[in-house]
Amino acid sequence: METHVPHVNKEENEDPGAAPYGNFINYYTFNPPENRLSLIPETLLEDIELGSERGLILDVGCNSGDLSVALYKHLLHEEASGSDFSKREVYLLGFDMDQDLILRAQNSNPFPQNIQFVPLDITDDPGSRTVLESYLGGFGCPRFHLCTCFAVTMWVHLNHGDAAFLSLLSRLASLCEFLLLEAQPWKCYRSAARRLRKLGRSDFDHFKTLEIRGDTAAHAREHLEKQCSMDLVQSFGNTTWDRSLLLFKRR
Numbered sequence: 001m002e003t004h005v006p007h008v009n010k011e012e013n014e015d016p017g018a019a020p021y022g023n024f025i026n027y028y029t030f031n032p033p034e035n036r037l038s039l040i041p042e043t044l045l046e047d048i049e050l051g052s053e054r055g056l057i058l059d060v061g062c063n064s065g066d067l068s069v070a071l072y073k074h075l076l077h078e079e080a081s082g083s084d085f086s087k088r089e090v091y092l093l094g095f096d097m098d099q100d101l102i103l104r105a106q107n108s109n110p111f112p113q114n115i116q117f118v119p120l121d122i123t124d125d126p127g128s129r130t131v132l133e134s135y136l137g138g139f140g141c142p143r144f145h146l147c148t149c150f151a152v153t154m155w156v157h158l159n160h161g162d163a164a165f166l167s168l169l170s171r172l173a174s175l176c177e178f179l180l181l182e183a184q185p186w187k188c189y190r191s192a193a194r195r196l197r198k199l200g201r202s203d204f205d206h207f208k209t210l211e212i213r214g215d216t217a218a219h220a221r222e223h224l225e226k227q228c229s230m231d232l233v234q235s236f237g238n239t240t241w242d243r244s245l246l247l248f249k250r251r
């Protein structure tokens with residue numbers, strides 16, 4: 001017999017008043033890293049041919065860094081090898097526009113030699129470009145090997161509009177060889193707007209006038225493939241929050 005499990009959208013329980021940019025405090029108590037990590041193969045770095053050489057990873061909108069650190073461990077097979085991370089030439093840069101969250105990330109960073117967290121707003125160009133180029137320059141690399149962008153696109157889209165959504169994708173594509181993207185689906189936009197209204201605050205600046213709507217992941221894919229010389233190479237399936245994890249590769 002089928003058991004009825006009531007559907008609970010955990011995002012409904014977030015405190016949107018404090019987080020108009022998705023900068024939730026304690027985000028990982030209701031969306032633990034495992035929700036995404038369980039879909040991402042541990043062999044991803046080997047699969048994209050980063051097994052032996054130095055690898056640079058960029059995590060965009062890293063919040064308090066929990067997923068960045070967990071992803072780093074996941075991809076370096078910490079459990080399997082009990083390895084000495086400092087010997088592996090994989091470096092991760094995480095950034096977020098919320099300085100308090102970045103402070104948290106910095107204070108709890110277990111691998112400061114390999115992982116760095118900095119405050120940056122991706123929509124601030126050239127500000128963010130200068131910082132990212134200088135990080136890459138320190139390694140003599142033109143691009144990050146892998147860029148991850150989990151659950152950030154909607155916040156840029158709602159707060160800055162269609163053009164910013166597309167230019168975010170273009171920026172990400174210009175920064176990396178591989179892009180792992182989790183774009184929030186349209187139903188999340190509606191929930192976010194509803195939560196804001198419930199608090200008696202006006203809508204997100206752009207919500208009502210967005211022309212890019214509906215299947216946001218498909219729109220993102222179309223832009224990346226048609227305008228940014230990237231191809232979708234793999235879909236890792238959908239998270240418990242029904243968001244797809246898509247891997248793109250520079251052509």
Ligand SMILES: C[S@@+](CC[C@H](N)C(=O)[O-])C[C@H]1O[C@@H](n2cnc3c(N)ncnc32)[C@H](O)[C@@H]1O
Nearest residue numbers: 022023061063067096097121122123150151155
């Ligand atoms: C819902 S959280 C997702 C955190 C993390 N990426 C994850 O999926 O576990 C969205 C994060 O994006 C950040 N964010 C939103 N707009 C941003 C921007 N323009 N530049 C940098 N970070 C941004 C927020 O501060 C927030 O921490």
